[in-house]
Amino acid sequence: MTDRTVTEPGTFEFEGALDTLCVRIVGGAVNVVGTAGGPARLEVTELDGPPLIVTRKGRTLTVAYEDLNWKGFLKWRDRHGWRRRAVISLAVPQQTSVEVGVVTAGAVISGLSGSTVVQGVNGDTTLVGLTGPVKAHTVAGNVEAQSLSGDLRVNTVSGDLTVVEGSGPGVRADSVSGSMVLDLDPAAGADVHLTTVSGEIAIRIPEPGDADVEANTTSGKVSCAFDELEVSGMWGTRRITGRVGDGGTRLRATTVSGAIALLRRPPVEDAPSFRKDL
Template sequence: MDRTVTEPGTFEFEDTVDTLCVRIVGGAVNVVGVDEGPARLEVTEIDGPPLKIERRGSTLTVAYDDLSWKGLLKWHDRHGWRRRAVISLAVPQGTSVEVGVIGAGAVISGISGSTVVQGVNGDTTLVGLTGPVKANTVGGNVEAQSVSGDLRVNTVSGDLTVVEGSGSEVRADSVSGSMVLDLDPSAGAQIQLTTVSGEIAIRIPEQGDADVDANTTSGHVSCAFEELQVTGLWGVKRISGRVGSGGAKLKATTVSGAIALLRRPPLEDAPSFRKDI
């Protein structure tokens, strides 16, 4: 089934959907995983060129004809910024999701399949994802809440916030974006954070088990764990050592940004994370 969308409306897809591809300019896209029922698309706002709905087997695509996935991060069209679409999709939880946004926000929740997001000048929110996640943004922030799948994030100037992260792998790279992470790494978890000028703040449980190696070339450091060693009064400063029995690997590097390693108190005593940082 192929059709174009020029006005608000709701669409249902009775056949199986196991892959979703979305590419929009302006506005917002919301994708939610559901237990049962057919996949559904609701277009609440649309301005500019029509969106195209395309079905190929079990793949559902909602996108502009002239906006390809490979060219999304390099797409330049002065007339394109007049476009706007606000859409919501409900798909089976196991669906593999690809979302590309330019000047638009994206919210993806409840998906257990793989999730890939590419964004330019739009914020991305990821909630309750259990499958592997990749997010690449230029000038957009990424917030991940209760994500238990492996998480890989690349940003240019966007900030990364992770709340209640428990995946076995977290890898994040940024040029100037800051990183604020609340983690409960499982045994053997691999966490690697790198930024040039952004600040890094990490909070792990009081009884956490992690080998830590965090350093900054010219920024300040602070550490709430007495069992870790802070070295370097001038130039490169490093926080290193083991919390608990180790197991997880935590490595963080920034050139000019500050690094803070914070202790999360027991849940019954824990204040809001955002007030801690």
Template sequence: MSGTSERHVAEPEKFVFDELIDTLKVRIVNGAINVVGTDDGPARVEITELEGPPLKVRLEDGTLSVGYDDMEWKAFSKWWDRKGWARRAEISLAVPQHTRVEVGVVGANSVVSGISGATTVQGVNGDATLVGLSGSVKAHTVGGNVEAQSLSGDLRFSTVSGNLTVVDGSSEVKADSVSGNMVLDLDPSGGGEVRLTTVSGEIALRIPEPGDAEVDVNTTSGNVFCAFEELRVSGNWGAKRITGIIGSGTARLKATTVSGSLALLRRPPLEDPAGPAGPAGPAEAAGPAEPSGSGGPSDTSGDTPSLRKDV
């Protein structure tokens, strides 16, 4: 259905949307965003806390937008005027699982779960948690951390100083940072490619036996640790490199850091009585430390999409 429905919200409220939603765009400063994908029921928005200027809630041709008039998505990462930071919002949103989600934050934390559509997270500061996403994921931060669990879609990540943590990953991962650390627990047996690049950040990769990956990881001046005897570790002073094939070599695993340490760790099989606990002793000493975690409406009328308040 064509048409537009729009409200400016100045206090906590709940809304229900009768129309089908295929795209969600949320942009806030400070506070928190929680987006969850649902397989039934209408889309819902609940604004539980709101300080500062009103939020605009807009529905147009299947696109639901929640944010501020002075925050443009295309220039979002350049939104540095701290005079505009005197605001806060906490928002929970439930949308269909297939929805394409775009989240932008300045100093706010975000959680996105259960989405099968493409997801984009962009932030100046503020941590992001991504759980159970089956669509492609793009995350770009300046200083915010990203934690991802059970992703089956491809992940693209870039940051200046934020950390990346991936748990139970089976997707293709491409990530780069300046000083952020990367800790990934992956199962590359399904193929695909993992490419990690950082200047001074540390990298730790843990994969299950037998591994099934072609490995080429290196550091210019950092320490290395390798738990796979079948791989070759070369270089004693300065640059060091780990290369070779483990298992069937169906996936490609490449990682590069200039001055950070690099660890390639082995995850015991699930049936192992020791369980999936991380390695101790030399691995713990040589591997990089795991990064620290996070840190009255106007009415509309006429033949436009309905935006009704849920009391």
């Protein structure tokens, strides 16, 4: 095992095979990108406060503060009162499994085929072009995902979830007050399950859809662009149920007081911007 204490901006390379990356920072931003070749590379562009500890143990690379552990990460408090900020970028092999934890910092993770786990407190997370399974747990940060083809699991307290071009085998998202906007082209047999207390849910699927739908809201409004589906309930709980196309994909959405909208994506050449549809 080798340790390196980083006290100022700089660039570092790591020879040899690498299959796991762990990052934990406070303030600033972290950017992780998968690459087809070359050694793993760390670039620290800003660093204020205590040093970062870079540890290489076998095939695992860790970049973190000494007093910031993964266990209990979402409840961490800076007992030393340090003012911290770190802006770092890492290039790692595409197959690397990644764990990223950020406090009041943004995270961008792209181009990986290994598993990805993100925990965030007051920081937004952006996920792009990931083919492996993804888990994201945030307190107040938003999660934005584009072109994901792996399984996606998201849990937020007040952060919003946006998914564009999602084609994985499943999406499971839970939130207290965050809204969810998903543009999906799910794989055959995919399972999509969305739950929020007060947030709104909007889902767009392509024609013909091929989905078995069960969506309900206790007191929110509903809208549905598929004539094949039944909208029921005049007072209290309202539901959208039925089958679109040949079915197969299971689509479930539940909110207590938020609205639910199920939208139809027209053929690509005629498709307007998703956000304009909303």
